Amino acid sequence: ETGxxxxxxxxxKTRGQQVTxxxxxxxxxxxxxxxxxxxxxxxxxxxxxxxxxxNGRGNFPPRFSGxxxxxxxxxxxxxxxxxxxxxxxxxASSLEDSGNEQFFGPGTRLTVL
Amino acid sequence: xxxxxQDPGPFNVPEGATVAFNCTYSNSASQxxxxxxxxxxxxxxxxxxxYSSGNExxxxxAQLNRASQYISLLIRDSKLSDSATYLCVVTGNNDMRFGAGTRLTVKx
Numbered sequence: 001e002t003g004x005x006x007x008x009x010x011x012x013k014t015r016g017q018q019v020t021x022x023x024x025x026x027x028x029x030x031x032x033x034x035x036x037x038x039x040x041x042x043x044x045x046x047x048x049x050x051x052x053x054x055n056g057r058g059n060f061p062p063r064f065s066g067x068x069x070x071x072x073x074x075x076x077x078x079x080x081x082x083x084x085x086x087x088x089x090x091x092a093s094s095l096e097d098s099g100n101e102q103f104f105g106p107g108t109r110l111t112v113l
Numbered sequence: 114x115x116x117x118x119q120d121p122g123p124f125n126v127p128e129g130a131t132v133a134f135n136c137t138y139s140n141s142a143s144q145x146x147x148x149x150x151x152x153x154x155x156x157x158x159x160x161x162x163x164y165s166s167g168n169e170x171x172x173x174x175a176q177l178n179r180a181s182q183y184i185s186l187l188i189r190d191s192k193l194s195d196s197a198t199y200l201c202v203v204t205g206n207n208d209m210r211f212g213a214g215t216r217l218t219v220k221x
Contacts, residue, residue, distance in 0.1 A: 033209060042117075042200050042211035043157065056207030090156060092209075101147070102209060104156035 003027060004093050004105035012111045013081050021076040021108045023091030031055070032074040033102060034066060035090040043090055049074055050096075078110075086112045116140060119201050119212035127220055130191045134215045136184040136201030143210075146177050147202040148186050151214065157200055160186075191219045 003026035013019050025032050031050045035043035045058035049068035063079040072093070078085060088109050092102035119136045126132050138146075146163035161168065163175040163184055174187040184201055196219045201212040 035209075035211075040213075042119075042213045045208045045210060048207050050207075058208060101159045101162075104158070106156050 004091060004103050006089075006091050006105040006108050008108055009106065010109045010111075012113060014113050015081055015083060017081050017112075018077065018079045019081060019110060021078075021089050021091075021110070022073070023075070023093075023105055024073045025091075025093030026103050029093035029095050029103070030072050031094045031096060032068055032072065033092045033094070034074070034076045035092065036060075036085075037088040037090055037107070039087075046076065081112045083112050086110060115212075116210045117201055117203050117212040119199075119215050121213055121215060123216040123218060125218045125220060126191055128191055128193060130219075131187065131189050132191060132217060133188075134186045134199055134201075134217075136186075136212055138182050138184070138201075138203045138210070140203070140205060140210075141179075141182060143182075143203045143205040145204040146184050147204075148173075148175055148184075149200040149202055149211075151198045151200055153197075157211075160199070188217075191217075193219050193221065195219050 005024045007022045033048040034046040037043040048056040052068045065077045068074045088107045090107045092104045094100045094102045148160040149157040150160045151157040163177045167176045172189045176185045198214040200214045
């Protein structure tokens with residue numbers, strides 16, 4: 001086990017709703033990255049947080065937002081959910097920056113109906 | 114063009130076979146390179162880092178060619194437990210870009 005935890009494990013929402021996903025990083029890691037993985041695809045980078053600041057962002061619209069807390073845990077918020085947001089959302093923690101190994105949590109599977 | 118491209122496979126090989134996966138990336142400024150392994154319905158896990166000098170870890174050998182922007186993974190003497198999806202990963206500018214993955218099934 002990596003020590004990275006995510007909650008909830010599964011979630012069902014309807015179009016237009018908002019969702020918050022949570023991640024606790026591995027002890028000692030100050031960087032958290034979020035990914036969206038659709039079925040049959042590789043993870044797509046959403047954004048990265050380093051010491052409570054957004055430190056890089058992929059090609060996702062502003063309705064995907066995040067936070068990192070002083071204890072380095074993190075939240076991913078998605079507003080105005082769309083059907084295509086249905087995916088596995090993965091959180092990964094690392095030390096300092098993306099050049100280092102990232103340790104993934106088990107993911108949250110989101111279904112949007 | 115995708116930033117990281119992999120042959121999606123699937124690769125179906127017998128136990129003991131040697132199999133090679135290829136990956137190309139588009140951003141010449143990419144800094145670090147990895148292969149991750151993902152089992153069905155599980156999270157990705159680091160298999161190995163990839164260096165220009167090449168690196169080997171038991172039955173696994175990874176190579177990086179920066180000039181051609183090409184990464185490879187060679188698995189020798191395949192085991193049933195090697196069945197998984199192998200993800201090529203390229204980093205730079207505080208992000209990590211994954212390929213879509215190559216599915217490997219090793220059969221008895």
